[in-house]
Amino acid sequence: MRRSTAVWAGGWLTLAFGATHTVLATWGTRSEWARIHREGWWDTVRLEPHDEAGVRRALTAWFSIASFGVPCAVLGAHLVSAATRGQSVPRWVGGTLLAWSVPMVVVLPRSPAWVAPVFASLLLMGAERPAQSST
Incomplete structure (x- = not known):
């Protein structure tokens, strides 16, 4: 697989993962x-542990629009x-996403989290290789 093809495929997978999650x-x-x-x-979502409704609203926000989904789609x-x-x-970029995604798969094995190591690996496959020194 050519480098640009791997990055292109990894990018589309990253975009789809983030958008679908959101x-x-x-x-x-x-x-x-x-x-x-x-x-x-305005100011309806609060992180006050003693307020059960507030915690429910905060979890809703952090699970959806405030989650990693939007930045993931933008990166893709x-x-x-x-x-x-x-x-x-x-x-x-691929290495950081792989380091983030592997623990996510471990703690959420029955979720779509397994897609993240796939797109991270594609990005690593297509990444720029470090320049070799001539010494």
Whole structure:
């Protein structure tokens, strides 16, 4: 697999993973979002442990729109764009995503988290190789 193809595929997988997570998590918590809408948007989500409703709203926000889904989708879009233009991706991008995703799969094995090590590996496969010194 060519480097740019691996980055392009990894980028699309990253974008799809982030977008799908955001949409499905928001859809799955729509009843809580309806409550938030009824109570008003400004300062409705708080992180106060003694407030059960507040904790439920905070979990809803952190699981959906405030989760890693949106940044993941943005990163994926950037990676697709870079691959399309023939630009390289540093190895640390794939390495960091792999280091983040492996523990996630360990603690969430029955979730779609297994997709993250796949896109991280694709990015590592397509990453720019360090320059070899001539000495």
